[in-house]
Amino acid sequence: MCGIVGLVGKKEVKVKDIVNGLQKLEYRGYDSAGIAFSQNNHVELIKTTGKIANLREELNNEMEKEIKIGIAHTRWATHGGVTELNAHPHTDCTGKIALVHNGIIENFQELRKELIEKGHNFKSETDTEVIAHLVEEYYEGDLFKAVLKTIKRLDGAYAIGVIHIDEKKIVSVRKGSPLVVAYNEDYALLASDITPIIKYTKDVYFMNDNEMAVLEPGEIEFYNINGEKIEKKSVHIDWDEQAAEKGGYDHFMLKEINEQPEALKSAITGRIKNGEPIISEIDNLKEFIKNELKKIFIVACGTSYHAGLTFKYFMNRYSKINVDIEVASEFRYMNPHVDKNTLVLAISQSGETIDTLEGIRIAKEKGAKVITISNVYGSTIPRESHGAIYMNTGPEIGVAATKTYTAQIGILYALGAKIIELTEGINEEIKEILKGIEKMPEIYKEVLKLNEKIKELAREYANYQHMMYIGRGFGYPTALEGALKLKEISYIHAAGYQAGELKHGPIALLDEQFPVFAIIPRDSLYEKMKSNLMESRARNANIIAITTEKNEEIKQLTNEYIMIPEAHEALYPLVMAPVIQLFSYNVAVLRKLDPDKPRNLAKSVTVE
Numbered sequence: 001m002c003g004i005v006g007l008v009g010k011k012e013v014k015v016k017d018i019v020n021g022l023q024k025l026e027y028r029g030y031d032s033a034g035i036a037f038s039q040n041n042h043v044e045l046i047k048t049t050g051k052i053a054n055l056r057e058e059l060n061n062e063m064e065k066e067i068k069i070g071i072a073h074t075r076w077a078t079h080g081g082v083t084e085l086n087a088h089p090h091t092d093c094t095g096k097i098a099l100v101h102n103g104i105i106e107n108f109q110e111l112r113k114e115l116i117e118k119g120h121n122f123k124s125e126t127d128t129e130v131i132a133h134l135v136e137e138y139y140e141g142d143l144f145k146a147v148l149k150t151i152k153r154l155d156g157a158y159a160i161g162v163i164h165i166d167e168k169k170i171v172s173v174r175k176g177s178p179l180v181v182a183y184n185e186d187y188a189l190l191a192s193d194i195t196p197i198i199k200y201t202k203d204v205y206f207m208n209d210n211e212m213a214v215l216e217p218g219e220i221e222f223y224n225i226n227g228e229k230i231e232k233k234s235v236h237i238d239w240d241e242q243a244a245e246k247g248g249y250d251h252f253m254l255k256e257i258n259e260q261p262e263a264l265k266s267a268i269t270g271r272i273k274n275g276e277p278i279i280s281e282i283d284n285l286k287e288f289i290k291n292e293l294k295k296i297f298i299v300a301c302g303t304s305y306h307a308g309l310t311f312k313y314f315m316n317r318y319s320k321i322n323v324d325i326e327v328a329s330e331f332r333y334m335n336p337h338v339d340k341n342t343l344v345l346a347i348s349q350s351g352e353t354i355d356t357l358e359g360i361r362i363a364k365e366k367g368a369k370v371i372t373i374s375n376v377y378g379s380t381i382p383r384e385s386h387g388a389i390y391m392n393t394g395p396e397i398g399v400a401a402t403k404t405y406t407a408q409i410g411i412l413y414a415l416g417a418k419i420i421e422l423t424e425g426i427n428e429e430i431k432e433i434l435k436g437i438e439k440m441p442e443i444y445k446e447v448l449k450l451n452e453k454i455k456e457l458a459r460e461y462a463n464y465q466h467m468m469y470i471g472r473g474f475g476y477p478t479a480l481e482g483a484l485k486l487k488e489i490s491y492i493h494a495a496g497y498q499a500g501e502l503k504h505g506p507i508a509l510l511d512e513q514f515p516v517f518a519i520i521p522r523d524s525l526y527e528k529m530k531s532n533l534m535e536s537r538a539r540n541a542n543i544i545a546i547t548t549e550k551n552e553e554i555k556q557l558t559n560e561y562i563m564i565p566e567a568h569e570a571l572y573p574l575v576m577a578p579v580i581q582l583f584s585y586n587v588a589v590l591r592k593l594d595p596d597k598p599r600n601l602a603k604s605v606t607v608e
């Protein structure tokens with residue numbers, strides 16, 4: 001996820017207008033930023049690494065400069081390191097064309113090869129730069145036509161804004177990445193969301209996939225990707241600027257929960273296609289995986305550990321490879337049994353968690369290979385690993401991990417499937433699971449509609465002091481994650497247990513003051529879970545259950561229930577995640593707590 005912004009004006013536009021707009025999008029990525037504007041018949045290009053503040057500093061006096069047109073970008077790196085050259089905007093060989101892009105071009109390697117053969121000169125390692133050179137290749141005096149031809153060559157996801165020095169317009173297209181455009185009498189603007197726009201107008205156009213917009217001062221024309229004109233209706237937005245930063249949501253956590261359809265899609269783009277796992281990031285380890293791999297050891301903390309545990313259940317069911325897991329703070333002091341035949345999987349949203357970092361250092365000393373899954377490009381853990389897979393969900397601001405958790409599970413399943421493909425051969429059932437992940441963004445749209453019902457439940461349970469989450473099989477990591485989410489933001493004492501363990505101790509806690517939150521989809525362990533619910537009811541505990549649609553029987557077993565769409569049982573951790581997140585969020589808000597900044601916690605735990 002990156003942020004793009006563009007502005008073209010009848011009146012002069014100041015450079016600082018565009019930079020101020022970009023600032024509103026910094027939450028979408030902040031490892032580098034850049035701006036391009038037309039100036040004395042050439043495109044002026046200024047790019048810096050780091051936050052937008054660095055760009056402001058670099059621009060210095062130029063901030064007041066009057067220009068007619070400009071585009072800018074704040075980056076969350078995916079392809080290519082955090083360098084000035086890799087920062088956007090990207091230009092063609094002539095320097096007349098500049099563009100900003102949010103998304104991933106999946107076929108960029110083939111395109112790059114083709115364009116280099118035709119004599120194009122590449123300056124960056126990014127996937128984006130191919131678009132600038134393709135536009136150059138097709139440009140015959142009409143930017144719109146050149147972009148139209150270019151997008152026919154692109155696979156993947158994109159929202160782009162392109163300018164050419166000879167034309168006073170911005171051509172933009174959306175496929176799979178968000179894009180909003182708007183205009184008033186004097187200006188036309190584009191952005192990744194409405195935050196930079198509402199200062200100018202509250203009537204905006206949300207672009208759909210495969211739609212193009214040509215922005216000229218004071219007007220916008222819309223087209224489909226065949227170049228035919230289309231009509232679009234504007235939407236009136238009533239938010240003030242502060243509400244807009246949170247996408248109209250009250251908290252970043254709620255916004256991030258609701259971003260999961262887009263975040264998961266972006267995490268698996270280029271990694272799962274029609275049920276096939278891709279994961280090119282481990283190409284350098286293919287021979288090791290095929291010929292030497294004997295064991296996988298997962299190292300992580302908190303929510304990332306729960307994603308890792310879900311992966312362990314997946315691998316345990318579908319692979320013969322021995323998979324072990326330990327929380328990083330234990331792993332680093334336990335003389336872990338890893339060696340040159342071990343693949344250590346480090347999972348860390350921030351990429352900076354000190355225990356996980358020390359864990360991989362120990363693993364490397366013992367000769368293990370390390371792959372990290374992280375959301376922060378260039379952070380320490382992925383840098384010190386043999387391979388890094390970035391989640392591409394954009395920054396997560398709420399302290400509670402939400403969208404990164406589901407992105408982790410999606411990527412881990414794809415990675416697991418790839419490892420199985422390389423070692424034992426992948427079967428149809430695994431491919432079906434991967435296809436299910438590809439459909440998950442759509443399923444999420446349904447699951448997120450359950451929030452009203454979840455809010456009602458939260459009202460019933462917000463004043464309890466305790467909550468016990470129980471699950472079995474794939475439901476167990478979900479129970480742990482549910483308990484962690486609830487305790488960290490609502491300060492209710494919550495614990496997660498394997499439901500089968502109840503009678504070995506925890507059941508002694510249960511009474512009318514100690515409710516049970518049961519993860520009970522209709523899966524292979526449903527009957528076993530039913531027995532555990534009955535045991536809990538017999539101790540007068542109130543029971544909330546998440547179960548699957550059409551499970552009428554649940555009404556007799558529980559006090560409250562939420563029904564989610566049916567799926568393959570390996571996918572329930574993904575389907576259920578938004579439900580446990582929304583429950584905790586609503587409870588925290590009802591208890592008048594700030595879910596974005598829970599007490600005593602930090603987003604990145606860099607001390608022991």
Ligand code: AGP
Pocket residue numbers: 301302303304347348349350351352353356399400401402485488602603604605
């Ligand atoms: C989850 O909501 C927490 N914020 C926390 O448990 C977190 O998952 C843990 O600290 C690990 O962080 P990491 O993924 O950045 O390594």
